[in-house]
Amino acid sequence: MTPPKAVTLSPAPELPEFDRAPVLRVRAMPADTNPAGDVFGGWVLSQMDASGAMTAARRSQGRVVTIGIEAMKFHKPVLVGDELNCYCRVIKVGRTSITVDIDTWVRRYLTDEPHHVTEGIFTYVAIDEKRRPRTSDTWGWHREDEHHDWS
Ligand SMILES: CC(C)(COP(=O)(O)OP(=O)(O)OC[C@H]1O[C@@H](n2cnc3c(N)ncnc32)[C@H](O)[C@@H]1OP(=O)(O)O)[C@@H](O)C(=O)NCCC(=O)NCCS
Numbered sequence: 001m002t003p004p005k006a007v008t009l010s011p012a013p014e015l016p017e018f019d020r021a022p023v024l025r026v027r028a029m030p031a032d033t034n035p036a037g038d039v040f041g042g043w044v045l046s047q048m049d050a051s052g053a054m055t056a057a058r059r060s061q062g063r064v065v066t067i068g069i070e071a072m073k074f075h076k077p078v079l080v081g082d083e084l085n086c087y088c089r090v091i092k093v094g095r096t097s098i099t100v101d102i103d104t105w106v107r108r109y110l111t112d113e114p115h116h117v118t119e120g121i122f123t124y125v126a127i128d129e130k131r132r133p134r135t136s137d138t139w140g141w142h143r144e145d146e147h148h149d150w151s
Pocket residue numbers: 001002003004064065066067068069093094095096097098123125127131132133
């Protein structure tokens with residue numbers, strides 16, 4: 001197996017760009033909490049994973065699987081009622097992999113108060129119907145697509 005190179009998180013934006021559409025926007029509900037009433041880190045992580053997978057699937061024009069998560073950090077808690085927004089940016093395309101930088105921001109319940117709650121770098125591998133890695137030269141996107149905002 002090819003070991004991945006270490007990557008570092010890019011600086012987060014000063015403020016969330018709530019005017020820009022996130023890849024995923026969802027409200028944290030009571031069912032997403034642990035017995036102490038805090039929202040599970042695993043729930044937040046799964047929202048990030050799903051948004052990164054959508055980004056990678058669009059970029060590779062097909063099915064993807066998560067292979068690694070790096071540089072994950074939970075900066076602040078997510079509270080019940082928060083509106084969670086996942087912003088994704090493709091930062092690397094390899095032979096079969098796509099690496100996506102994901103920033104998550106919340107707006108607290110019924111306010112416009114923004115909080116940068118998590119960030120992480122998720123890597124996906126493009127696979128075919130037999131779960132074999134697909135190489136980027138087969139993804140069927142064109143050179144002019146490089147200028148498109150795939151996020
Ligand atoms: C995806 C899978 C088919 C890849 O097979 P593999 O033999 O492990 O593949 P490789 O070692 O050749 O690695 C494939 C790519 O992933 C990258 N990679 C491997 N381990 C990685 C890690 N820990 N973090 C980031 N990238 C990683 C490699 O650098 C390579 O990238 P490149 O082709 O762009 O150069 C296989 O690992 C698999 O099925 N894993 C399970 C996926 C899964 O179930 N995910 C959870 C549910 S979605």
